Amino acid sequence: MKSSLLQMLRTKENEFISGEKLSEKLGCSRTAVWKHIDALRKEGYNVEAAPKKGYRLSDEPDTLSKHQLESRLKDETFITAVHHYPSIHSTQETAHQLASENAPEGTLILADEQTKGKGRLGRQWHSPRETGIWMSLILRPDIEVKRAPQLTLLTAVAVVRGIKNAVGIDPEIKWPNDVLFEGKKVAGILTEMQAEPDKVHAIIVGLGLNVNQSQFPAPLDTIATSLRIESGKSVNRTDVLSSILIEWDWLYRTFLKEGFAAVKPLWEAHALTMGKRITARTPKETLTGIATGIDDSGVLLLRQDDGTLRHIYSADIEC
Ligand code: BTX
Structure with missing residues (x-):
């Protein structure tokens, strides 16, 4: 319910939306709308209320709820x-x-x-x-x-x-x-x-x-x-x-x-690394060369100085 109420308040950016409309759209009483608005305010939302106009969302907290x-x-x-x-x-x-x-x-x-x-x-x-x-x-x-x-x-x-x-x-x-x-x-x-x-x-x-x-x-x-x-x-x-x-x-x-x-x-x-000279530290060895791209499965392709193409499955990369 709170998610739908917030969604509706947001669609009317900077405008008031009446309690009647909110209760109609949310399928609940105006008292229930008021209770949810009160709960939102307690969480830090600034919801203005004006007689005959309704409610307007003017500020939101940076919470990850x-x-x-x-x-x-x-x-x-x-x-x-x-x-x-x-x-x-x-x-x-x-x-x-x-x-x-x-x-x-x-x-x-x-x-x-x-x-x-x-x-x-x-x-x-x-x-x-x-x-x-x-x-x-x-x-x-x-x-x-x-x-x-x-x-x-x-x-x-x-x-x-x-x-x-x-x-x-x-x-x-x-x-x-x-x-x-x-x-x-x-x-x-x-x-x-x-x-x-x-x-x-x-x-x-x-x-x-x-x-x-x-x-x-x-x-x-x-x-x-x-x-x-x-x-x-x-x-x-x-x-x-x-x-x-x-x-x-x-x-x-x-x-x-x-x-x-x-x-x-x-x-x-x-991608940052492509075409650049990199050092790849794998669990087994340290390799240096040019990162030429990734293949269709996402594996990194590294061209070593002697021309060998190496497939890197897991590594820490330094550019
Ligand atoms: P990673 O092993 O590639 O990088 C870890 C290294 O990054 C650390 O050793 C340190 O040098 C550096 N580091 C640590 N914290 C930060 C930071 N906040 N910002 C920048 N550098 C940092 C990378 O591992 C993958 C991290 C995944 C983290 C998420 S958070 C949600 C989820 N839960 C959890 O425990 N881990 C993942």
Whole structure:
């Protein structure tokens, strides 16, 4: 109900909408409308009320709540449930737990703060309170296990396009899982799987996106950035998140229908590393050469100085 009320108040930007109209559209009494408006005010929404005119939404808090988000998404998206926590160890851990309890595809776990946010290979992800988007999404695609890493690349495309649409600035993708502004990391993606050797049960895609930090503690201060630092203004987290999810939705549908080849050109359009000299640290060796592109399955192609073409499945990249 709160999500629908917010949606209606937003469609009348800067205009009043009468209590009668709201109660008619929402199918509830005017007293019920008033109660929900009161609840929204307690959450920090500024809803003006004027006799004979009705209600007008003049300001919204930057909270990441379930109804804030649902009120911004289309009725039909791949998001089937939203779980929001003020503070949690790691959305990724909670997503794993929910996935093993059969949570459906499209379950989204969001937190305002993570106390044990994780990156790849046991690294930590700094996730301070109410300044970023710390989220994990449960997907259950019917794909081969080896295709799971393609979802990292797809997510990176959704993130850069979503940021461009919501904030108007253009980050770049560094293969496989970083989103950067001039070499500084604004977002990281962590894709994990629950699977048997030949069957994917769930893929959990984690996204950490720095939104409103104005500074970072050492040693992150030299390598991290936020949307606020890059755009020079504070950014509403729900606006960016909904914009990313709208992109993710159609990209994921395209991926399921047409395969990764349909997403690849979009990835390439934002990729930083292509055509550049890079060093790739894989779990086994360190390789240097020119990143010539990715293949149709999302694997990085590296041309070494002796002309050998190497396929890189997983690595940390330095440009
Ligand atoms: P990664 O292993 O590629 O990057 C981790 C590295 O990034 C850290 O070692 C550190 O150097 C740097 N780093 C840590 N925190 C930040 C930050 N806030 N901004 C920029 N750089 C940072 C990247 O792993 C994947 C991260 C996924 C995080 C999400 S948050 C929601 C979900 N839940 C969870 O526990 N993890 C994922």
